Amino acid sequence: MTPSGISRRGALRMFGIGVLGAAGAGALGACAPSGAGSPSNGGDPKSKNFDFTSWSLNEEAAKPSIEKIIAAWEKAEKSKIRAVSYPYNEYLSQLTLKLGGGETTGAVHLDIAWLAAMAQMGKLADLGPVAGQGGYTDVALNSGVYDGKQYGLPWNTGSIGVIANSQLLEKAGIKEHPATVEEFEAALRELKGLGGGVVPYAAATKVAQLKDIFPWMQTFGCKLLDGGKVTIGDDASVDAVTWYKKLHDEKLIAADVDRFDARALFGQGKAAFYDDAIIGKGVTSAQSADKTLADAMQPMERPVLRAGDTPQALLWGGVIAIVKGKGQDAATEFALHTTTDRATTSEYFAARALPPSTTAGLAAPEVVKDTFTTEWTRKITRTATGSPFWQFAQNAQIEEAVAKQVQAVLVGRTKPKDAMRQAGEEAAALIKR
Numbered sequence: 001m002t003p004s005g006i007s008r009r010g011a012l013r014m015f016g017i018g019v020l021g022a023a024g025a026g027a028l029g030a031c032a033p034s035g036a037g038s039p040s041n042g043g044d045p046k047s048k049n050f051d052f053t054s055w056s057l058n059e060e061a062a063k064p065s066i067e068k069i070i071a072a073w074e075k076a077e078k079s080k081i082r083a084v085s086y087p088y089n090e091y092l093s094q095l096t097l098k099l100g101g102g103e104t105t106g107a108v109h110l111d112i113a114w115l116a117a118m119a120q121m122g123k124l125a126d127l128g129p130v131a132g133q134g135g136y137t138d139v140a141l142n143s144g145v146y147d148g149k150q151y152g153l154p155w156n157t158g159s160i161g162v163i164a165n166s167q168l169l170e171k172a173g174i175k176e177h178p179a180t181v182e183e184f185e186a187a188l189r190e191l192k193g194l195g196g197g198v199v200p201y202a203a204a205t206k207v208a209q210l211k212d213i214f215p216w217m218q219t220f221g222c223k224l225l226d227g228g229k230v231t232i233g234d235d236a237s238v239d240a241v242t243w244y245k246k247l248h249d250e251k252l253i254a255a256d257v258d259r260f261d262a263r264a265l266f267g268q269g270k271a272a273f274y275d276d277a278i279i280g281k282g283v284t285s286a287q288s289a290d291k292t293l294a295d296a297m298q299p300m301e302r303p304v305l306r307a308g309d310t311p312q313a314l315l316w317g318g319v320i321a322i323v324k325g326k327g328q329d330a331a332t333e334f335a336l337h338t339t340t341d342r343a344t345t346s347e348y349f350a351a352r353a354l355p356p357s358t359t360a361g362l363a364a365p366e367v368v369k370d371t372f373t374t375e376w377t378r379k380i381t382r383t384a385t386g387s388p389f390w391q392f393a394q395n396a397q398i399e400e401a402v403a404k405q406v407q408a409v410l411v412g413r414t415k416p417k418d419a420m421r422q423a424g425e426e427a428a429a430l431i432k433r
Helices: 008-014 019-031 063-077 088-100 112-119 138-142 166-171 181-192 207-219 235-249 259-267 280-287 328-340 342-352 359-363 371-379 395-410 416-431
Strands: 049-053 080-084 107-111 152-165 199-202 271-277 297-300 314-322
Touching: 049 328, 063 080, 063 328, 063 342, 088 107, 088 112, 107 112, 107 328, 112 152, 112 314, 138 152, 152 166, 152 280, 152 328, 152 371, 166 181, 166 271, 181 199, 181 235, 181 271, 199 259, 207 235, 207 395, 235 395, 235 416, 259 271, 259 280, 271 280, 280 297, 297 371, 314 328, 328 342, 342 359, 395 416
Parallel strands: 049 080, 049 107, 199 271
Antiparallel strands: 107 314, 152 271, 152 297, 152 314
């Protein structure tokens, strides 16, 4: 796919929404808290009034914090911001329809995995001229770049990595986090020896979450995509899946585990390692009856194949993009303020534990005293990268195609080499659509 604009018809096809689906989506939009009847985005860029669209405004835990930011901005700038929200699971399709129809203005909160698809629609402003003013970390700034342009100002930047339970590691006599794949495998065997139903590593084994295999493929040396060519199917990807199968067969990982299962196992003290986003500490510890669990949760660098290799992790977080047209200038200033003003980012961190994206924000006392966040940023986010497949509208289908082949290997229906060749061919076909 070229980075050219995506038509509204293309956007509908992208998310599998046909004519009837589009009507349904429009109806959903009309029922959304706001957003229906929005003015065209072809208005005055200098208008002080604009929309701010965010799925978080639809979430009870997040809404008060964001409304506070909006209210403070309106008062200081004598502006009027209309809050627009859609549920997260409907957000991308709803936003695509509204943006394609010229019904969205101002600032738009985007998951970084969606940025490429939104940028390809040709409706977002280039924020390169203002991004340099923010003091963002390099990894955060890169999370808002697509095709060489800065389409998003990073709001919160984290990653998906490995969380360890120090209590279980101590019981197994493991004094340090394993640094290499070999050490990790040895640690898993020690943990299995604890008995009591302990799953050493609650790795994803259900299709819904088996995209977690990608960082392990990269750990073994697979680039996933190289110069536009899908490399899944190479020796490194086969080695990674063969290793994963070995962990499965030796019951060092368990069958039928997704993120929710992994959190439950970890929360019950039945798993020593699992993969999650940085928010995993809060989510998992809140669900656990063990009130000491939070103190035992530690971020861990993903083990590398050879000492000196770069630990792999998937970038995770959100950016604020700006729609060209009405309110563009004021919305840009609002996005810059929201993502960089230290008092604002510190207060937002205190409320939601989402790491700021600026060097100053990360150095704020409120953030520094949170050891889990600072350690996570230093150990995991520092080397995290986005998926090379995010640039394709068919990203979700690619992830599913690979996941199904990996699962087929785990249950013994096919061999790793055959499965990865098939996965690579399917991914290659999808990116050519």
